[in-house]
Amino acid sequence: xxxxxxxxxxxxxxxxxxxxxxxxxxxxxxxxxxxxxxxxxxxxxxxxxxxxxxxxxxxxxxxxxxxxxxxxxxxxxxxxxxxxxxxxxxxxxxxxxxxxxxxxxxxxxxxxxxxxxxxxxxxxxxxxxxxxxxxxxxxxxxxxxxxxxxxxxxxxxxxxxxxxxxxxxxxxxxxxxxxxxxxxxxxxxxxxxxxxxxxxxxxxxxxxxxxxx
Numbered sequence: 001x002x003x004x005x006x007x008x009x010x011x012x013x014x015x016x017x018x019x020x021x022x023x024x025x026x027x028x029x030x031x032x033x034x035x036x037x038x039x040x041x042x043x044x045x046x047x048x049x050x051x052x053x054x055x056x057x058x059x060x061x062x063x064x065x066x067x068x069x070x071x072x073x074x075x076x077x078x079x080x081x082x083x084x085x086x087x088x089x090x091x092x093x094x095x096x097x098x099x100x101x102x103x104x105x106x107x108x109x110x111x112x113x114x115x116x117x118x119x120x121x122x123x124x125x126x127x128x129x130x131x132x133x134x135x136x137x138x139x140x141x142x143x144x145x146x147x148x149x150x151x152x153x154x155x156x157x158x159x160x161x162x163x164x165x166x167x168x169x170x171x172x173x174x175x176x177x178x179x180x181x182x183x184x185x186x187x188x189x190x191x192x193x194x195x196x197x198x199x200x201x202x203x204x205x206x207x208x209x210x211x212x213x
Contacts (some may be wrong), residue, residue, distance in 0.1 A: 007163055012096060020044055021096060026052060026090055027060050027083075042066070051083060063087075064162055071162050076194040077108050107167045110197040113176055115185045120173065121146040123208035145181055148174030166191070171200075 011105045017035060023046060024032040030048035033041055049060035050073075060083055062073040070087065072080040084106070088099035126144050134142045152170030160163055169191040176185040190197040206212045 013203070014095065015038070019091070022094055023063070023065070023087070023088065026086075027063070028052070029060075041169075051062065051079070051086070054089070065162065071164050071166060071210065077110055078194065081106070087101075107169075107189055107191065108193050109166045109169045109189065110194040112188045112190075112194070112197055112201065113185065114188055115203055117209070119146070119181065119184050120186075120208075133203075146175075148172060 020033050020035075023029070023044075027049035028047070029046040032046050033044045035041075044064040045067040046065075049063065051058050053058055058075060058079050060072065060074055060079075060182065063083070065069040067093070070084060072083045072115075074080040074083060080101065083212075088097070088104075091097035092100050116123070121131055131145050135203075138144065150170050150172045152168075154168070157164070157168045159168070172189045173189065174185050174188075175181065176187045179185045188197070188201060190200065192200070203212070
């Protein structure tokens with residue numbers, strides 16, 4: 001979630017220690033920013049928290065707060081959205097922010113581990129043919145096979161900024177690390193909600209099997 005700073009800042013300014021303590025207490029974060037004398041961190045990172053809903057609590061793995069936006073990591077994107085909405089209300093009600101009324105475009109990134117009925121190279125015959133050509137020119141006895149597929153747009157971006165990484169994420173399907181190829185288990189990452197990601201993977205597999213066009 002990115003915000004234009006002039007749209008949401010409190011009219012009386014921000015006392016960052018109060019903000020950090022408010023957020024830490026609300027979500028019971030076990031890791032939270034520590035202020036060193038004479039320094040101001042460029043971002044505030046929290047980890048190991050819990051969403052405070054007695055009827056439906058869940059882990060808040062990480063929260064990163066910057067002047068131009070916030071990033072939440074949870075088990076699903078629906079949970080992350082609940083945290084962002086709750087965070088906006090928390091800061092508005094207690095510190096005079098205007099997050100609930102400001103324009104906040106959101107970007108999504110979901111990661112899922114799936115197990116297909118067959119390997120992608122078996123479902124897409126041209127890929128197995130490419131692997132055969134590669135292996136025919138190699139002397140190594142261990143055959144190469146498809147490891148990942150990626151789809152995206154724009155330039156290839158390498159960044160250490162978490163928010164930019166989410167906004168520029170590609171759709172990826174790659175072999176799950178530590179699993180044999182025969183298991184057909186894949187790590188999938190997509191710039192979309194968890195529900196849409198699951199629906200996309202289900203449709204891709206059905207299409208590759210020939211169940212749908």
